[in-house]
Amino acid sequence: MTAKIIDQGVKLRCITRRIVRMCAPQISAIPIFENNYVWVIRPDPSQPDVYLVDPGEVVPVISFLTKHQLLPKAILVTHRHRDHIEGIKEITHHWPIPVYGPDSAAIPQVTHPLIEGDVLRLDDLAFHIMAVPGHTNEHIAFFLPASAQCTPRAAPLVFCGDALFAGGCGRMFDxxxxxxxxxxxxxxxxxxxxxxxxxxxxxxxxxEFAVAVEPDNTAIHERLKQTRVLREEARITLPSNILMEKRTNPFLRCHLDGVKNFVCPEGVNNYSPAQVFALLRALKDNWAS
Structure with missing residues (x-):
């Protein structure tokens, strides 16, 4: 299958909004289950149109949309797990909207399959599709470059499901x-x-696991302190950013001696970063803080 451009918007409207709107998309979080978030992307805060990312539960989503008088236009899916897709059927029953996600038989709710290299155009946003397998084979991420937004001050965004977490990463199911x-x-x-x-x-x-891995990393200690304050106040800790993760996330630091020494104190000079990662992920799977 060759890469493609999928245009969900109207070009004339997109051009008009590029003239009048000079702000980044508004991103909101809907808490679901014990610790999931459904992301709501609102390209233009003056309009009710929104896009939903990984709606694993329907009632909180419909409640949020109704409360804020929002109109879903499409659903974006990163991978097959139930807590990311369970709400799709009922949401699309209320609103017959397209569902964009991995090209996988494991997610029959997807109406528009995507692969690495595709560009998904929604309104005046252009998401670049990245294949990020490992947590699951079909896992994808939706990357929105700064250049694809309507303001030079916008930061790039990535909706990465369970591939990369703040301070961690997903388990390896596949x-x-x-x-x-x-x-x-x-x-x-x-x-x-x-x-x-x-x-x-x-x-x-x-x-808390990262501190155990790199006890001398002051950036991790500082971030942990800030995170504890946020959680004590029941506040969300997301989004993170790539630079922060490279400084404090041990799963992105498997090429460094501190992480290598933690997973194999007797020496891992001949271990590749991928081998160190495998050992680190196994330790985290059984970690009790």
Whole structure:
């Protein structure tokens, strides 16, 4: 399958908005289940049109849309897990809207399949599709470059599901480790100011593990302190950004001696970063803080 451009908007309207609107899209979070977020992308705050990312539960989504008088125009899906797709059927029953997601038989709710290299145009936003397998084989991320937004001051955005978390990463349900490591490296190569909209509020637990991995990393200690304050106040810790993750997320630092020494104190000079990552992920899977 060749890469394609999918245009969901009207070009004339897009050109008009580029003249009158000089702001980045408004992103809101709908908490669902114990620690998930459904992201709501509102390209133009003066208009009711929104796009939903990974709606795993329907009632909170409909409540939020009704309360704020918003109109969903499409759904974006990153991967197949129930807590990311369970609400799609009922949402699309209320609003017959397209569903964009991985080209996978595991997600029959997807009406418009996407692959690496596709560009998804929604309103005047252009999302570049990245394949980031490892957590699951079909996992994709939606990257919105700064150049694809209507203001020179906008930061890039990435909706990465469960591939990369604030301070951590997803478990390897499909793996293998080198595949997941390559996906994390691909995300880490995005511009440093890219805002990371992952789908779980795992930041506190992730950073408690990160401190154990790199006890001398002052950036992790400072971030952990700030995160504790946010969570004590029941505030969201997202979005993060790529630079912060490269400084404090051990799963992006598997090439460094501090992380290598943690996973294998007797020495890992011959271990590749992917091998270190595999050991680190296994330790985190069984970690009790």
């Amino acid at each position: 793996g293998p480790a080198d595949l997941m490591w390559n996906s994390l490296c691909k995300l880490a190569a995005l511009p440093d100011n890219t805002l990371i909209y992952c789908t779980h509020e795992y930041t506190l637990a992730n950073l």
